Amino acid sequence: MNVAKVGKKAGKEVAFFGAVAFFVILTTFPFYWMVITSLKSNSDIYNVSNFPFWFNEAPTLEHFKYLFEQTLFTTWLLNSLIIGVCVVAITLVTALPAGYSLARMSGRTGEAMGIGIFLTYLVPPTLLFLPLSRLVADLGMQNSMWSLVLVYPTFTIPFCTWLMMGFFKAIPVEIEEAAIVDGCSLFGAFLKMAIPLSVPAILTVIIFTFTLTLQEFVYALTFVSASDQKPITLGVTTDLIRGDVFYWGELMAGALIASIPVAVAYNLFLDRFISGITGGAVK
């Protein structure tokens, strides 16, 4: 009787951890596959009779070497970094004051305006890329990464304004009121009180703006075709394929390197991101 009960419980545990293992394998196997492919020699990769899940020949760094020495990979990394930093700057300068204003200063119209700005986040790139590509061409930015610096804020500003609005609302208004009573101007209260208090939120905004620019693909594909102007995501997925020939080892190596920083950053800030995206509905 007792043995049966213990057995049943153990069975349940096995089923539970089996299900957890299933989910982890489902989500991580493609990344494991990236790692293993990027470290295999070509003769190992392209041999159908080999056991694919582990090395049949000694692991090699030849794909990484090729990536850094024979392709524009470092240029793409640098481009992505430049684009990311510029977009973060534009986003902070516009979204911080906007979020503050919508949280504190504009009452009911502010509320409606905040929702309006947030809804533009839902207007998809696949609707806007035609007129925007003309705009980019008119400004002489076609085929240049600066077009992406111009266009990426169209989705980072709405998103970050919404995030900052929520964060500013969570700061007690009394702190700024006290500063104003002590002779601080309204703008001074924003600069000297609200901003220092929201440093963690600002950090979140920086991380998410940066990762959103790294994840973007559609605009980059549409506006930039010169190899030396491509950001990393576009460069890896389009330039390592020549006609019908896929450089799988290099492709996987490139995808792996570009994925790691985003994965780490996202995981560190996941909880804040979720509370932002659900607009404080979770409390």
Next chain:
Amino acid sequence: MVSIAEPVAKPVSRFHFLLDRRDVLGSVLVAPAVLYVLLLVGVPFLLAVYYSVSAYTIYDPSWRFVGLTNFEQILQNPVFLDTLGNTFLFTFGSQLLGLILGKFGALLLLRPFPGRRIVRALIVLPWVVPIALATVCWQWMFDSLYSVINWTLIALGIITRAEAPNWLGTPHLAMLCVILVNAWRFFPFAIVIFLAGITSVPQDVIDAAIVDGAGFWRRNYQIILPMVLPVLTIGLIFGIVFTFTDLSVVLLLTNGGPVGATSVLGYEGYQVGIVSGDVSHGAAISLFMLPVLFVLVIGMLRFIRRREI
């Protein structure tokens, strides 16, 4: 001797004065963001609408108004109706699969166990890693010759090498693949949203329900579900919008093929408007997304409002 309380006469400019008015400063602070969005989302959006009723191509950039001709031409093309159907199949197939996987995943992660944080970090990977990069990896796993999935199926004796499917080269299988990859990408997001919703239900509400004699099903479906519904809906709307208008998964995995079997609205708009340069028809194709987006936006507004109350 100067007394400490001596008032300092500062020249106060009119500008300064204005900035100390709450409504004025509020408008000044919000203006840059609103202008940016108006100029680079609002105006292009109207331009896209105008393109769709004009004869604009990159070879003949004329603004000539042609009415609804573009839409009529598109609708007469039977291939376009397939594209429209594909878009709905792709969207609802991957969202449904994503929700089911998400619900089960969330139930698992709800229970504390050693290593739960690491498991969660691993499970959200598909959603956080740039989808273009992950899609290329899936393309490699679905490769016609070196597919690791086929290798495993053959090694397990389920199929022989001669029967090994060409995943991305067979119409129905290709559709299944783009749906699978997109569901794979979205279900971690569903897990996270489910978790956020469920953990937000106050424990005392659940305790009270138990005291009142509510069983497992009643607790789950009459108390917890209604409380997490707003959060779930917002998550689902995000998922549908980004899937319905997606281009990258289809473009990288199947390039719309084989013979248009996985072509969706976003892909078709890109092919016609950007690749072929027929901007007016491309814009008209993209505008077919609008009715669905519109309904979703209304839904979103309703739920945001409800949250305010």
